[in-house]
Amino acid sequence: MHRSLQGSSVNTPSRISSRVRRIKPSPSTSAADRANELRRQGKSIVNLVVGEPDFDTPAHIRRAATEAMDKGATRYTLMSGTVELRQAIVAKLKRENGLDYAMNEIIVTSGAKSAIYNAFAVTVEPGDEVIIPAPYWVSYPDMVIACEGQPVIVACPEANGFKLTAAQLEAAITPRTRWLLINSPSNPTGASYTAAEYRALADVLLKHPHVMVMTDDIYEHIRFDGETTAHILAVEPALRDRTLVVNGVSKTYAMTGWRIGFAAGPADLVTAMDTLLSQTSGNCCSVSQAAATMALNGDQSFVAESVAVYKQRRDRTLANINAIPGLSCATPPGAFYLYINCSDLIGKKTPAGKPLQQDGDVVMYLLENAGVATVAGTAYGLSPYFRLSIATSIENLDEGCKRIAGAVAELH
Numbered sequence: 001m002h003r004s005l006q007g008s009s010v011n012t013p014s015r016i017s018s019r020v021r022r023i024k025p026s027p028s029t030s031a032a033d034r035a036n037e038l039r040r041q042g043k044s045i046v047n048l049v050v051g052e053p054d055f056d057t058p059a060h061i062r063r064a065a066t067e068a069m070d071k072g073a074t075r076y077t078l079m080s081g082t083v084e085l086r087q088a089i090v091a092k093l094k095r096e097n098g099l100d101y102a103m104n105e106i107i108v109t110s111g112a113k114s115a116i117y118n119a120f121a122v123t124v125e126p127g128d129e130v131i132i133p134a135p136y137w138v139s140y141p142d143m144v145i146a147c148e149g150q151p152v153i154v155a156c157p158e159a160n161g162f163k164l165t166a167a168q169l170e171a172a173i174t175p176r177t178r179w180l181l182i183n184s185p186s187n188p189t190g191a192s193y194t195a196a197e198y199r200a201l202a203d204v205l206l207k208h209p210h211v212m213v214m215t216d217d218i219y220e221h222i223r224f225d226g227e228t229t230a231h232i233l234a235v236e237p238a239l240r241d242r243t244l245v246v247n248g249v250s251k252t253y254a255m256t257g258w259r260i261g262f263a264a265g266p267a268d269l270v271t272a273m274d275t276l277l278s279q280t281s282g283n284c285c286s287v288s289q290a291a292a293t294m295a296l297n298g299d300q301s302f303v304a305e306s307v308a309v310y311k312q313r314r315d316r317t318l319a320n321i322n323a324i325p326g327l328s329c330a331t332p333p334g335a336f337y338l339y340i341n342c343s344d345l346i347g348k349k350t351p352a353g354k355p356l357q358q359d360g361d362v363v364m365y366l367l368e369n370a371g372v373a374t375v376a377g378t379a380y381g382l383s384p385y386f387r388l389s390i391a392t393s394i395e396n397l398d399e400g401c402k403r404i405a406g407a408v409a410e411l412h
Contacts, residue, residue: 023142027379028387031363035373046400047373048388051187051337053254055309058302061253061291068290077283080274081108081262085289088296089262096220098234099245101264107273108284108292112218112248112261115273117143119214119244119263120179122272124149128178133164134381135339137187137216141381149178153381158330158341162191162382166200173208180205183216184229188380188387189339190332192223195230202236213243218261219335221252221303224311229334241266251336252303253295260284260292310336313390313397320401321388326408336391339377343384348411356411359384370407372400 014021032049039045056062068074080086086106093099109115116139124130126148132140133156141151154172156162169180182201185192193201205211213232220229233243248261263273277283314331317338321329326344342362349355350369356362360376363386367373377385390397 019146019148022145027138028375031373031375031379035367038367038371043371045367045371045373046396046403048390048392048396048400049373049375050391051251051389052256052391053251053306053336054392055254055302055306057254057258057291058295058299060298061255061294064294064298065287065291068287073286073290075286077286077289079278079283080104080106080270081284082286082289082293085260085262085293085296088293089264092296093245093264097231097245099231099264102267104267105270106262106264107270107277108289109248109261109263109273109277110259110281110284111250112216112246113139113143114277114281115244115246115248115261115263116140116181116214116216117146118273118276119246119265119269120144120147120149122269122276123212124178127176129174129176130179130181131169131172131177131211132181132381133168133183135162135186135188135377135385136181136381137183138375138379140181140183150176152177155382156191157382161330162186162189162339163193163197164201166204169201169204173204173211175210177208177211179212179214181214181216182232183218185219185222185332185334187219187335188337188375188385189330190219190335190337192225192227192333193230193232195235198230198232198235202232202239205239206236209242211242213239215243215245217245217247218251220247222307222310222336223334224307224314225333227333244269249292249295254302254306255288255291255295258285258288258291260288310390313392313394314338316394317388317390317397317401320398321404324401324405324408326411327404336389338388338390339380339385340374340388341385342377345408345411346384351410351412359386362386366404366407369410370403372403372407 035045035047124147128149129152130144131152144151244265250256329340363376375387377383
């Protein structure tokens with residue numbers, strides 16, 4: 001008799017490594033899959049899950065890709081990225097962030113997620129700790145676990161603007177701390193650190209030279225308050241030798257499918273990432289790199305135009321949500337999400353008599369009874385909330401809010 005190919009026998013050990021068995025699929029991807037499955041079954045679903053711009057990539061960026069193909073730029077590039085794209089990244093960091101980097105301190109990756117994971121992979125030893133403020137992007141803790149590290153989750157309540165304080169940072173640091181990971185503006189709350197808040201965090205970090213800092217800046221341009229996104233390195237340049245700046249073109253330029261991210265940091269760290277990537281994924285798509293070069297160097301009018309649309313959606317949807325008894329949402333200064341407080345719904349019962357015991361129950365109720373797909377706050381490390389994406393049309397958002405209001409009104 002042959003063993004099961006899946007190793008499903010109770011006496012057969014799993015052939016999947018323990019580090020992979022410890023991680024879970026992306027909750028936001030799972031929520032989107034569930035919404036799509038219900039839609040395939042013929043149900044009317046308003047999908048407010050996916051954090052992806054609903055705009056087309058700007059025409060001049062698409063043209064750059066076409067021109068690159070026509071010129072034969074369809075072969076392998078340097079592992080760290082084309083010279084042209086890395087030059088564009090150097091110029092962008094100087095122009096927009098006031099940061100100076102050399103070419104050997106820049107690496108291009110297949111999306112910002114790849115940059116984050118590979119930075120952990122080349123630095124984290126088993127048991128090393130990574131401080132992650134919550135609410136956090138769903139992938140952060142599992143990427144740490146996949147690299148055999150230990151996520152240290154620090155709850156940052158709404159009363160503090162969903163942001164890490166200096167006192168919290170000081171309390172979380174131990175001799176095993178390897179990284180502090182900061183996402184500003186953040187997914188899922190849109191929380192954005194000010195220069196003064198960075199100053200307080202930097203003062204703590206200066207006392208602990210073994211702690212490295214990773215900044216996920218992917219939403220930096222999606223701001224609704226008219227402010228320029230501050231950067232901790234601009235506030236405290238002394239942290240430069242232990243900071244990795246992560247960014248990409250996905251959100252700002254509606255280029256999610258092009259899969260181009262990048263990282264800037266100390267040369268030894270970037271070189272190690274280059275080595276690992278050379279033996280795993282290899283270089284990024286040459287055509288996508290040409291498009292990203294144009295995105296960074298070319299006409300930037302799309303950025304302001306798209307942010308204006310996001311702001312209109314944010315303001316309208318925020319008003320609609322806050323008008324629903326039992327729900328409340330703080331005004332996010334950036335990103336394109338609403339992180340909605342549903343604490344007043346916990347303990348209520350559905351029309352079928354089922355009690356809502358946690359935010360996951362609220363999300364499933366809204367999906368199954370109202371046909372609105374969102375993501376539970378448990379996925380982001382802080383409950384009871386749920387996340388709603390405004391990266392969709394006003395019509396979808398209005399319909400979603402209408403359905404949510406109707407479903408909430410039926411609770412008792």
